[in-house]
Amino acid sequence: MSTETETPIADDTPEVESPPKPVAKKLEAAPVVVPAFEKSISDKIVEKFGDKVEVGFIKEDRVRINVGRENVHDVAEFIRDGLNYDHVESVSGVDYPQDNEIEVVYHIGSYDDSSLARQILVLATRAQRETNPIPGNDATRLPTLRDVFYSVEFHEREVFEMFGVFFEGHPDNRRLLLPEDWADLPPLRKDFAIKGR
Amino acid sequence: MTFKLPPGLALQKVDERIMTLNVGPQHPGSGHMRLIVQIDGDYIVACDPDPGYVHRGEEKMAEYRNYILNIPHLERPVIHDSCNVLYPYVLGAEEILGIEVPERAKYVRVIASELNRCIYIMYWLAIYGIFLGHSTMFMWPAGDRELLIDLMEKMTGARVTHAHFIPGGVRNDLPPNFEDVCLRQVNYFEKRIKEYAAIFYDNPILIARTRDTGVLSRQDAIRYGTTGSVLRASGVDYDLRVKEPYDVYEELDVHTNVMKEGDSYARSKIPWLDMLESCNIIRQALQKMPKSGSVRTKLKPNPKGKGLDSVYKRVESGRGSLGCYIVSDGKVEPYRVKLSVPSFRNLIALPNLLRGEKLGNMPSVYWSLNYWPVEADR
Numbered sequence: 001m002s003t004e005t006e007t008p009i010a011d012d013t014p015e016v017e018s019p020p021k022p023v024a025k026k027l028e029a030a031p032v033v034v035p036a037f038e039k040s041i042s043d044k045i046v047e048k049f050g051d052k053v054e055v056g057f058i059k060e061d062r063v064r065i066n067v068g069r070e071n072v073h074d075v076a077e078f079i080r081d082g083l084n085y086d087h088v089e090s091v092s093g094v095d096y097p098q099d100n101e102i103e104v105v106y107h108i109g110s111y112d113d114s115s116l117a118r119q120i121l122v123l124a125t126r127a128q129r130e131t132n133p134i135p136g137n138d139a140t141r142l143p144t145l146r147d148v149f150y151s152v153e154f155h156e157r158e159v160f161e162m163f164g165v166f167f168e169g170h171p172d173n174r175r176l177l178l179p180e181d182w183a184d185l186p187p188l189r190k191d192f193a194i195k196g197r
Numbered sequence: 198m199t200f201k202l203p204p205g206l207a208l209q210k211v212d213e214r215i216m217t218l219n220v221g222p223q224h225p226g227s228g229h230m231r232l233i234v235q236i237d238g239d240y241i242v243a244c245d246p247d248p249g250y251v252h253r254g255e256e257k258m259a260e261y262r263n264y265i266l267n268i269p270h271l272e273r274p275v276i277h278d279s280c281n282v283l284y285p286y287v288l289g290a291e292e293i294l295g296i297e298v299p300e301r302a303k304y305v306r307v308i309a310s311e312l313n314r315c316i317y318i319m320y321w322l323a324i325y326g327i328f329l330g331h332s333t334m335f336m337w338p339a340g341d342r343e344l345l346i347d348l349m350e351k352m353t354g355a356r357v358t359h360a361h362f363i364p365g366g367v368r369n370d371l372p373p374n375f376e377d378v379c380l381r382q383v384n385y386f387e388k389r390i391k392e393y394a395a396i397f398y399d400n401p402i403l404i405a406r407t408r409d410t411g412v413l414s415r416q417d418a419i420r421y422g423t424t425g426s427v428l429r430a431s432g433v434d435y436d437l438r439v440k441e442p443y444d445v446y447e448e449l450d451v452h453t454n455v456m457k458e459g460d461s462y463a464r465s466k467i468p469w470l471d472m473l474e475s476c477n478i479i480r481q482a483l484q485k486m487p488k489s490g491s492v493r494t495k496l497k498p499n500p501k502g503k504g505l506d507s508v509y510k511r512v513e514s515g516r517g518s519l520g521c522y523i524v525s526d527g528k529v530e531p532y533r534v535k536l537s538v539p540s541f542r543n544l545i546a547l548p549n550l551l552r553g554e555k556l557g558n559m560p561s562v563y564w565s566l567n568y569w570p571v572e573a574d575r
Contacts, residue, residue: 061441062509087422089511090537092522107509107520107537111419111433117440120509151422154545177249177574188257 038063041083041121048078056124064122069142072125076106076148084113085121088145091155093163095190101126102163102189104142106152127165135164135186136173144170162188215242220559222250228570232547232563236556244551246544252574259534263499264290267534269360274538274572276358278317280309281514282572283362285521286534288443288510290364293502293525296494302366303444304486308379309352309361310512311475311482315386316345317515318468321567325465326397328560329406334397341389344382351375365494376483387476390469398466407461411550411562414459421546424539425517426471426567429455430463437513449481461558464565468515499529516540516567540573 035058042055042063052071056064067075079085090107106123110116130138144167145152156167157176164186166173175182185192214237221231231247255274259267271286272279284306291298319342326334346356351372353359361367397403413423418431428435436453438446454470456463502525511520517539524533543566550562 064507086419089422089424089518089542090509090520090522090535092533092535092537094524094533105522107522111428111435117435120511122509149422150420151542151545154541158541175249176247177252179249187254192257194254194257194261 034058035060037115038119041119044083045075045078048082049075056122061118062120062122064124066124069125069127072123073143073145073148076108076123076145079108079121079123080148083121084116085110086112086149087151088149088155089120091152091159093159093165093188095129095163095188096126097129097190099126100129102129102140102165103127104159104163104165106145106149108149130164133164133186133189135160136166138164138166140164141166141168143168146170162186164189214238218556221247228568229574230570232559234551234556234559239555239557241551241554241556241559244548246547248541248544248570248573250574251571255575256534256536259531261530263529264294264364264531265496265500267531268363269358271534271536272358272360274536274575275317275514275516275569277320278313278515278569279358279360280306280313280362281317281512282519282536282538283360284310284443284512284514285510285519286523286536287362287364288512289508289521289523290531292508292510293506293523293531294364294496294500295503296365296496296500298366298444299491299494300445301370301487301490302492304482305352305367305371305492306362307445307449307482308479308486309349309359309367311479312345312349312352313359314515315472315475316342316349318472319345321468321515321564321569322393322465325561325564328564329403331397331400331403334393337389337393337396341386344386344389348379348382351378363493363496364500365496366492368493370492376486380480380483383476383479387473390472393469398469404462406558407465407561407565408458410461410558411464411554411565412458412460413464413546413550415457417546417549418459421549423517423543423546425513425515425543426467427464427543427546428517429453430467431459432457437511437518441511443510443512445482445485448485449478451478461561461565464567465561468567471515501525501529502527511537514539516569516572517543536575538572538575539567540569541575543568544573 038058042058045053045065054066056066085108087109088106089109092105094103103124103126108121127142128139130140142165156170159165160173161175161178215235218234220234222229229251233245234241235243258270272283275282319338323335323338350356353361413431415432418428418433434453434455438451439453452474454467504527507524509522511518519539520537522535523531526532
């Protein structure tokens with residue numbers, strides 16, 4: 001689904017099974033070891049959801065899961081109830097005009113489970129992007145995760161005003177940082193240009 | 198046609214008993230942010246925080262500048278804690294650009310970061326003192342802070358905004374004889390801040406005003422995703438310097454301060470305990486630091502990443518876990534930089550803490566959240 005994450009997959013997964021190649025002089029030839037604990041986390045999600053999710057990358061302490069917008073709520077519920085993650089640290093929008101999509105990335109962590117203290121689960125989903133956005137009244141929509149993780153409340157409000165992604169079911173979709181009379185494009189979209197740059 | 202005020206700007210009349218008050222954005226008790234508070238008599242029934250008065254679009258600006266030019270402006274959200282606010286960005290840029298850091302530079306960074314943490318907390322404590330009407334507690338931290346600011350000036354050349362951390366190390370090596378001066382100042386500083394206990398933390402007036410106000414339970418602290426001193430004051434043992442050590446924190450002995458009460462008093466005491474811990478860390482780092490060696494890996498002009506990549510790094514700043522998410526598309530500028538700042542994360546707890554409090558307790562609860570408005574707005 002995501003162009004951004006296809007490269008790490010190609011780097012990581014095949015080299016686990018394949019024996020190290022004879023050209024061991026080069027830096028790239030060192031076998032990439034997929035961390036076992038992080039692999040087990042992503043395996044649990046893949047086992048539960050199968051084709052609906054795609055593993056973006058498995059790095060040390062970081063696991064990335066890409067999921068379609070129709071399944072993001074279910075996956076988030078499983079992450080909370082099945083894997084003991086309990087709070088969202090950060091919700092970032094990333095605008096991809098070339099894909100006509102806006103990506104929303106949740107960085108999910110755990111305070112209660114000490115084995116997960118170092119881990120961040122990166123849950124990424126994508127919303128449809130409109131060329132002429134009318135924030136709140138167009139097809140740029142995602143289901144909210146606020147009922148799963150309460151901590152996303154202000155983060156999702158920020159993504160709404162900065163990217164125009166409307167979170168369906170969010171109880172409070174008002175502006176947060178921008179002025180009340182802001183009438184331009186959502187400013188973190190790539191087509192909003194800083195003057196003079 | 199009548200001009201319609203935007204929502205929240207007009208005084209709303211909810212019913213006969215409830216009155217809406219605007220606290221801020223120019224109120225000395227709020228900083229650059231506004232709280233829309235509904236009160237019933239003396240009690241707060243609802244609070245709606247309205248940040249954004251100092252939003253400067255740091256994240257947008259970062260998409261237009263290369264990895265090095267981003268450094269001076271990305272530390273602006275918290276100028277008193279400028280090393281720590283830059284730290285996750287620098288760690289992330291190093292991973293994207295594939296730069297190794299010399300061992301001595303890692304120790305210099307730890308020392309700078311801990312000094313900066315103390316500088317920030319002293320400033321925060323000074324304002325907490327003045328919020329509670331304790332003017333000595335404003336004067337003392339503001340004065341003792343100078344000790345460490347002088348050290349940072351010796352180290353980096355700037356008193357407040359240092360721009361000292363760069364991908365690949367730090368800008369300059371320590372000046373000659375810095376270790377001795379630093380040890381002496383830090384020892385004196387530690388002696389000074391221990392005296393704060395008698396005048397502030399054991400003061401019965403302070404205890405009466407902050408005990409059992411704005412209680413945040415352990416479950417709620419976790420559910421709201423709070424971080425730093427707010428989280429640790431509610432009994433969660435979580436400090437990134439211990440849980441996910443970056444640079445050389447793994448080799449240092451860091452003790453996490455935790456209190457169980459979760460009230461304003463605990464939230465105001467944890468940063469002070471953190472300062473004492475920082476003094477210990479600085480002493481350890483000064484002892485273990487390699488005495489000579491490079492502090493900077495030479496960078497190519499306009500370094501770029503290797504194609505599509507993304508990295509999320511976090512450090513423990515003076516206020517809590519500070520994360521930086523960098524997306525690179527292989528150009529000299531980052532594709533997206535997101536700062537996940539502790540003030541913004543802790544703000545979500547504020548409406549829930551103020552509900553049911555007296556209006557007079559609002560400043561002490563609000564400032565005990567270790568909130569820095571400029572950082573939350575970015």
